[in-house]
Amino acid sequence: MFETIQSVPLNHYILFCAIIFSIGIIGVLTRRNIIVIIMSIELMLNAVNLLLVVFSVAHGDASGQVFVFFIMALAAAEVAVGLAIIMMVYRNTRSIDIDVLNRLKW
Amino acid sequence: MTIFYFVAFLSIFFALMTVVTKNPVHSVLYLVVTFFTFTIHYILLNAQFIAVVNFIVYMGAIMVLFLFVLMLLNLNKDSEPLKSGLAKAIGVIAGMCLMVTIMASLRVLDVSAALEITNPDIGLVRNLGKVLFSEFLLPFELSSILLLIAMIGAVLLGKKDKKVDYHV
Numbered sequence: 001m002f003e004t005i006q007s008v009p010l011n012h013y014i015l016f017c018a019i020i021f022s023i024g025i026i027g028v029l030t031r032r033n034i035i036v037i038i039m040s041i042e043l044m045l046n047a048v049n050l051l052l053v054v055f056s057v058a059h060g061d062a063s064g065q066v067f068v069f070f071i072m073a074l075a076a077a078e079v080a081v082g083l084a085i086i087m088m089v090y091r092n093t094r095s096i097d098i099d100v101l102n103r104l105k106w
Numbered sequence: 107m108t109i110f111y112f113v114a115f116l117s118i119f120f121a122l123m124t125v126v127t128k129n130p131v132h133s134v135l136y137l138v139v140t141f142f143t144f145t146i147h148y149i150l151l152n153a154q155f156i157a158v159v160n161f162i163v164y165m166g167a168i169m170v171l172f173l174f175v176l177m178l179l180n181l182n183k184d185s186e187p188l189k190s191g192l193a194k195a196i197g198v199i200a201g202m203c204l205m206v207t208i209m210a211s212l213r214v215l216d217v218s219a220a221l222e223i224t225n226p227d228i229g230l231v232r233n234l235g236k237v238l239f240s241e242f243l244l245p246f247e248l249s250s251i252l253l254l255i256a257m258i259g260a261v262l263l264g265k266k267d268k269k270v271d272y273h274v
Contacts (some may be wrong), residue, residue, distance in 0.1 A: 010221050011212055016114045018212075020121050020218045022205035027125035029197030035130055035176060039137050043121055044167065046144050049160075053153050054230075060224040062237045068156055069238070072163050073249045077256030079168050083175045084263035090179050091266070 013054045026096050034089070038082050068087045082096035110150060117143040134172045135238035141165050 020043060027040030049068045056064025086096060093100050117140055124136040141164040148157035227233055238246060 008221050012110075012114075013221065014212055014268050015209060016117070018208040019118055022201045022208075023118070023121045023125055024129055025204055026198055026201035029200055030194045031125070033130055035172065035221060036125075036133055039172065040125060042137070042164075043124065043140065046141065046164070048154075050147055053148060053151055053156055054221065057151050057153065057223055057228065058221055058229060062228050062233055063241070065153055065156055065229055065234055066238050069159065069234075070242075070245060070249055072159060073253060075251055076163060076167060077272060079171055081119050081261040081263070083171055084260040086175060087178070087264050096179065 008060060011052070014051065017047045017054075020044075020050075032097050032099055034086050034098055035083075037081065037098065038086075042075065042079070048102040062097060110147075113146050113150070114141050130176050131173070134169060134176065137172075138165055138169050141169075148229075151229070152223060152226055155229055155231045155234045242270070 024040045024044035024047065027043065028037050031037055031040070049071055052064045052068050052071075056062065056068075089101065090096050120136050120143065124133050124140060127133045141160065145157050145161050145165070148154075148160055148174060210270040
């Protein structure tokens with residue numbers, strides 16, 4: 001298995017993570033459903049996680065993988081609080097369309 | 107080598123389907139498959155601990171949370187109001203601009219050395235545990251406090267408060 005992965009160039013990994021991250025950005029910018037937006041944010045976090053692991057493996061340093069562990073704990077906290085906020089918004093506005101939430105604009 | 111490109115293609119495909127699909131429940135299921143492909147990537151890199159944690163946390167906990175909220179709000183239908191075509195086009199163009207910028211900077215940097223797994227047991231639980239509990243002990247404890255605060259915040263936010271009137 002190590003021989004199979006050794007022939008993949010490092011910048012192909014970076015390109016792959018850039019593509020996944022951009023897909024997450026596009027999801028945030030084009031959707032109106034708050035839950036799908038949070039899912040796109042998770043996609044971006046995962047792209048960053050994979051890149052951290054790749055660099056950790058490439059440099060032979062375990063700190064990167066420990067950092068990925070912390071990012072996962074942070075993502076779990078973020079999703080819990082975010083979904084609670086979504087429940088609150090839905091309870092008050094009967095919709096999870098972010099364009100309804102434009103009262104904070106001015 | 108071909109395994110990587112095949113799994114990478116699958117990841118990109120399912121990530122696109124996550125963003126494109128109208129039905130939020132299908133979107134969540136495509137996201138589960140995307141996370142599974144990421145787990146395969148971690149296994150290919152021999153990061154076993156991260157692979158297992160990714161499998162449990164993302165595909166278990168977070169996906170159940172998403173599906174639970176979707177079912178609780180009864181949103182399993184294509185009822186999402188769509189953005190205007192102009193806003194969508196601008197969003198897609200902005201995302202593509204970011205991707206092109208990253209790719210262009212990569213070409214300038216010219217990192218094209220093949221990935222070498224210099225130390226194969228770096229991602230094992232024993233090694234990561236040693237690093238986590240010696241170098242990163244303080245951040246580890248702080249993250250436990252963060253999780254506690256997040257739990258309290260989620261419970262407080264999700265509680266139905268009868269006394270406060272939100273004027274809606």
